[in-house]
Amino acid sequence: MSNRNIGIKDVAVAAGVSVTTVSHVLNEVSYARISPETRDKVRTIAEQLGYGPNRLAQALRTQRTGMLGLVSEDIATTPHAGRIILGAEEAAKARGYNLMIINTSGSASLESRQADVEALLERRVDGILYATMYHRNVELPANLGSVPSVLVDSVATGGNITAVIPDEEGGARAAVGALLEAGHTRVGFLNNTDDVPATRQRLQAFRATLTEAGLDGDAAPVESEVSEVQGGYEAARRILTREDAPTGLFCYNDRMAMGAYRAAAELGLTIPADLSVVGFDDQELIAANLHPGLTTVALPHYEMGAWATEHLIDAVEGKTDLTLMALHPTILSCPLVRRDSITAPRP
Amino acid sequence: MSNRNIGIKDVAVAAGVSVTTVSHVLNEVSYARISPETRDKVRTIAEQLGYGPNRLAQALRTQRTGMLGLVSEDIATTPHAGRIILGAEEAAKARGYNLMIINTSGSASLESRQADVEALLERRVDGILYATMYHRNVELPANLGSVPSVLVDSVATGGNITAVIPDEEGGARAAVGALLEAGHTRVGFLNNTDDVPATRQRLQAFRATLTEAGLDGDAAPVESEVSEVQGGYEAARRILTREDAPTGLFCYNDRMAMGAYRAAAELGLTIPADLSVVGFDDQELIAANLHPGLTTVALPHYEMGAWATEHLIDAVEGKTDLTLMALHPTILSCPLVRRDSITAPRP
């Protein structure tokens, strides 16, 4: 266990050498010429004394803190936040960095969010990850530009900042594709009413995928409600009581799918025998626990956190030029997670 | 927007005073005697230049970083982690501190967890929060003792470290009490099979509450299974098909309650008309979204995070002596969250 009161100086005295030498040895400075014997002695004594470096002093001198700031809009309001943080934390740890986390409200004023970034800058973080908790356009604090930064799960209104986002279209195509593949020809969509990119992109992908499969995508039934269980229930009741009720249902998210499960049960429809359902988000608490298990599309939160951190560190270390990547957001794929809610339609 | 290259020195030069004076003014040092005019000038120039303090240098000099370390076992494996982090983060921010988060695996070796704490110590955090993601006994890294620290959601095997834990017994009593209050006399319990404090305490509280209400607590039906949806389903099927099937069901957690919902549905039992159910955990994704909404007991994760942070900071600032509080863990209450899964039993 290292002792917080031991400095490089104490090691130097105990080893009978200068602090410079100790520093050289401990940092394995390439140009330092020090005999193997001295090196050994220094290292041994450092260990004996329980020396541990003072990262503050190091950082002050080297202008590198090895800390990354993560400003997260609404930690914990959604379980997704945790996955982003985890991805970032593990990627950071793997490269010797640590994470300083600040929570901010997505609805907070620009000034307040700017103050949060400012706090990070005062601590001289090497770079900043700015994570929003659902994919949308955000207005960023201007001072974000003072250090390398990457946007996670959203794109900036202004544009030019490196960002990672999920492949909404690909995910939606995979979801609808799974239904088509099982043989469904009457496929419906329960969409969200919020005006976010996902709403539009999933709808478009829904129609396009059907059309490309030779069905009439434009005529396919779509019902929109708030993207919660209740909304899903209501939208599902409407869509399932139409004359041309679908046998395959793509839901905007798992919560709406959960509502659809209830609507189906009330209408005497068994899943998947009478109705196949596919969700989006892979909220495990729901998707894995519904009965039958919900086939859904996973959002790559962990991967986005890790990707962003990886590239941020590359930029900090001068291995990458973020401005080049800022031209287009990086898109990470959303894999289909197969469970038991899809089967072939009744003949 | 503040400029990272401007130091106190630059402000001093621009204002035509010494760095000492600038430092005095900006920190509002009480014993400093500086004319109002000079103060104004310094402040104005600091603002113009976009001066922002270098917290690293300050920390080096003052031996205070204003950073707290939060080592969290398994961020994001459970949504609870987020609430603890949020509680800690908001409490910290309110008092001018920031959080440095390190994720560690609960199953990781003691050495690896010690290394995580070590990383925090090297950065000279003022204190450490050690959060586990479910209430149990943990073996702590020894170096935790080097700075003030507080344990969140568990107690140490060794004992003497300040800790906050949820009031398992009170929560269980509230849950069972809600059933009794509604008039139920045949009450059952779906328990967990893990050997954790919660398992024993909730069971004991269950029996005691019944007995105190004049019922035969020792004879009340209890079925144990793994604390997941499937386990809840199986345990519920067993308990509901007994001769003395209960009309009120207390479930170890919301996931098991979710399983109980399905079992009830299959057995033709309507909730709450035929069967009243109460859960534990208040996992909103489940509890609020089941139909009918699940009455359950909330775990005070946010509150524990906030409490721990608050008291940790008090200790750091010398306002509290943590060793005094270490004698007994602090217990935070688990409030009952009423939804729609409880009603009076059929006459």
Added chain:
DNA sequence: GGACGTGGGAGACAGATGAGCAACAGGAAC
């Protein structure tokens, strides 16, 4: 010649880093 009002100088915090210095070896010149 104190008291008061204003302000500055010089470490110290813990470590990083380039320039420089002493000691010694080997080779060449005398």
Added chain:
DNA sequence: GTTCCTGTTGCTCATCTGTCTCCCACGTCC
């Protein structure tokens, strides 16, 4: 065989990072 020169090895000195803080200095007024 001694002296001079050049290289190498092994290590140290001085200075720097940005800020705080104790202590001192200077002038003026009574």
